[in-house]
Amino acid sequence: MQTIGMLGGMSWESSAEYYRLANELVRGRLGGLHSARLIMHSVDFAEIEQMQADARWDDAGRLLAQAARGVELAGADLLLLCTNTMHKVADAVQAAVDIPLIHLGDTTADAVNRDGLTRVGLLGTAFTMEQDFYRDRLEQHGLTVLVPDRRDRAEVHRVIYEELCLGIVKDSSRAVYQEVIARFDGAEGIILGCTEIELLIGPDDCPLPVFPTTRLHVEAAVDHALG
Numbered sequence: 001m002q003t004i005g006m007l008g009g010m011s012w013e014s015s016a017e018y019y020r021l022a023n024e025l026v027r028g029r030l031g032g033l034h035s036a037r038l039i040m041h042s043v044d045f046a047e048i049e050q051m052q053a054d055a056r057w058d059d060a061g062r063l064l065a066q067a068a069r070g071v072e073l074a075g076a077d078l079l080l081l082c083t084n085t086m087h088k089v090a091d092a093v094q095a096a097v098d099i100p101l102i103h104l105g106d107t108t109a110d111a112v113n114r115d116g117l118t119r120v121g122l123l124g125t126a127f128t129m130e131q132d133f134y135r136d137r138l139e140q141h142g143l144t145v146l147v148p149d150r151r152d153r154a155e156v157h158r159v160i161y162e163e164l165c166l167g168i169v170k171d172s173s174r175a176v177y178q179e180v181i182a183r184f185d186g187a188e189g190i191i192l193g194c195t196e197i198e199l200l201i202g203p204d205d206c207p208l209p210v211f212p213t214t215r216l217h218v219e220a221a222v223d224h225a226l227g
Contacts, residue, residue: 001026001037002225005076005099007067009042010083011165014195014214018082021218029226036222039074041067045165052085052127061092072097078224080104084193084213085125088133100224105137107220108191108213112143115209119144121184123177123201124193126157134193146187152180164196174200181206 004022008015022036043063051060064086068079079101081093087104094101112120120138122145128134129147138145148156159173177200181190189209192198198212 001030002077002227003037003039003075004221004225005068005071005074005079006038006040006082007043007064007071007080007086007093008040008082009045010048010086011045011196012042013165013167013199015040015042015082017195017198017214018080018218021215022222025218025222026226029222036225039071039076041071043067048086049161057088058092060086061089064089065092065096068093068097068101072099078102078221080217080221082214082217083195084134085127087137088127088131102217102220102224103137104213104217105134106141107216108193108211109138109141109143110220111211111216112138112189112191113141115189117188117209118142119146119186119188120211121146121148121181121187121190121208122193123148123156123180123190123197125160126153128193129153129156138191145191146184148180148183152183156180159200160194160196164194164199169199174205177201178205181208 006018026036027034048060077099079099084104120143122129135145155176190206191211192213195214198214203210
């Protein structure tokens with residue numbers, strides 16, 4: 001079994017899900033008392049969030065690249081950046097290490113393609129929904145990516161940062177997300193393109209197929225680690 005490296009803490013609420021899922025998947029495949037071999041570097045999300053707000057993406061890239069080098073030196077064989085939004089600096093992180101970075105956009109697009117879908121709605125932070133770094137990656141796999149209107153994007157973003165990243169899960173916010181999903185025109189499925197959204201929305205909450213990016217990311221890493 002190879003060792004999975006994780007860059008976490010963005011937020012730690014979803015990073016805890018990464019850790020849990022990795023261990024559950026390894027135990028499910030190997031049985032007994034098996035668990036995942038993991039190395040995690042967890043950053044202070046307040047620092048990262050301020051860099052996001054100030055559009056200091058190069059600074060964030062350098063910080064995460066340094067963390068990635070430490071994870072590699074500690075013995076990781078592959079790397080996960082445990083956040084959709086910070087895949088904006090994925091190239092900088094990959095350039096800093098010799099181990100493979102499993103790109104969250106690729107694992108998500110692969111799952112959508114396996115299901116034979118081409119038009120998907122994207123929920124995530126405003127950065128993920130509005131900037132091209134993530135949508136372009138999905139579109140490189142032949143997908144058409146739809147995003148909510150401006151007002152809905154703002155509310156989806158607010159719930160992530162003011163609630164989910166703080167471990168607050170509200171039924172009222174679940175209803176808001178369901179309303180946003182219902183307003184997608186022509187979507188065949190919904191990408192939960194922020195690692196915290198899976199704390200709020202699951203398959204039973206949506207009439208369309210949902211693609212939980214955290215779970216898909218971890219499944220790909222475990223596949224890689226177990227060969």
